[in-house]
Amino acid sequence: MKLIFNADDFGMTKGAVYGTLDAYKNGVVRSTTMLANGYAFDLGVQIAKENPGLDIGVHLALTFGKPVLKDLKTLVDYEGKFYRNINELLQNAPDFSLEEVEREFTAQIEKIKAAGIAFTHFDVHHMLEPHIYEVEHRLAEKYGVSVRRALPEVGYERVTTTDVFMNDFYAEGVTMATIRKIVEQYKGTDKVIEIMTHPAFLDEKLLAISSYADIRMKEVTLLTSKELQNYLAQENVTLASFRDL
Numbered sequence: 001m002k003l004i005f006n007a008d009d010f011g012m013t014k015g016a017v018y019g020t021l022d023a024y025k026n027g028v029v030r031s032t033t034m035l036a037n038g039y040a041f042d043l044g045v046q047i048a049k050e051n052p053g054l055d056i057g058v059h060l061a062l063t064f065g066k067p068v069l070k071d072l073k074t075l076v077d078y079e080g081k082f083y084r085n086i087n088e089l090l091q092n093a094p095d096f097s098l099e100e101v102e103r104e105f106t107a108q109i110e111k112i113k114a115a116g117i118a119f120t121h122f123d124v125h126h127m128l129e130p131h132i133y134e135v136e137h138r139l140a141e142k143y144g145v146s147v148r149r150a151l152p153e154v155g156y157e158r159v160t161t162t163d164v165f166m167n168d169f170y171a172e173g174v175t176m177a178t179i180r181k182i183v184e185q186y187k188g189t190d191k192v193i194e195i196m197t198h199p200a201f202l203d204e205k206l207l208a209i210s211s212y213a214d215i216r217m218k219e220v221t222l223l224t225s226k227e228l229q230n231y232l233a234q235e236n237v238t239l240a241s242f243r244d245l
Helices: 014-025 041-050 086-092 098-114 130-143 176-186 204-209 214-223 226-234
Strands: 002-010 031-034 055-061 121-125 164-166 192-197
Touching (some): 002 014, 002 121, 014 041, 031 041, 098 130, 121 130, 176 226
Parallel strands (some): 002 192, 055 121, 164 192
């Protein structure tokens, strides 16, 4: 089996950048996904270029921060910010424009591309809405990259993805027991499994904008632990990235 530990939110804040870097240089993370509208985007670009072995993807956002485009009508609130989650979006704009979604996603992708970052995959930031993933898949085909297997009901016949996506490593699931359970389920197979992670060091901005904050430091500790690395080696688990797809 192969495990891809993907670190979401690269570029969200400085702490998210450096937490991901630590989990890559001293731990099991090999892939990350970058927020084009993150508060530490420029730092993320710098760190990505200094660490070419870290596989970069695009963390497509509709529920975090401000959009890259300035002319959106149906996806933003009165302050020009994205709604905080899919429920707020649907409550305020039930007929939101998928054309705007595609233009904004494209702008985020092109911003990262223009910064000189070669990306290999897409995932969507906190968005359980099938039509959004259809847009993502069209863009994945256009740019020739793979995607996260986030919603089984969407269908992945036209895109490259992993065999399995696991979001168990989150909140109370940030434990060795979670990793052991995944490995026990799939060891001895040729499956490629993505495990979603959110490593970060805490900084004031992260504490101010994210309700999922303190646990990110615990993720760094576990993802860089010798216990985890020794266990994966003992079970003959191959660490992989989306480049390997």
